[in-house]
Amino acid sequence: xxxxxxxxxxxxxxxxxxxxxxxxxxxxxxxxxxxxxxxxxxxxxxxxxxxxxxxxxxxxxxxxxxxxxxxxxxxxxx
Numbered sequence: 001x002x003x004x005x006x007x008x009x010x011x012x013x014x015x016x017x018x019x020x021x022x023x024x025x026x027x028x029x030x031x032x033x034x035x036x037x038x039x040x041x042x043x044x045x046x047x048x049x050x051x052x053x054x055x056x057x058x059x060x061x062x063x064x065x066x067x068x069x070x071x072x073x074x075x076x077x078x
Contacts, residue, residue, distance in 0.1 A: 038051070
C-alpha cells in the first residue's frame with residue numbers, strides 16, 4: 001500500500017514538472033513565433049522564397065527562432 005502512495009506522488013510531481021516546462025517553453029518563444037507562424041517582417045523577398053520553398057531560415061534570424069526551428073535551420077527536415 002505504501003508503494004502505491006509513493007508511486008502516485010512521483011507521478012503527480014512529474015506531471016506538474018511537465019506542465020511547468022510546457023508553459024515555460026511556450027512563453028519563451030517570444031515574438032519570433034506567433035500562432036505557429038514565424039514573423040517574416042524585415043525579410044527580403046529572396047529569404048521569404050527560400051523559407052517557403054525549402055524551409056531554410058535566414059542565418060541572421062536563426063538566433064531568435066532557434067527554439068521554434070529545433071536548431072536545424074530547416075522546416076520539415078528535408
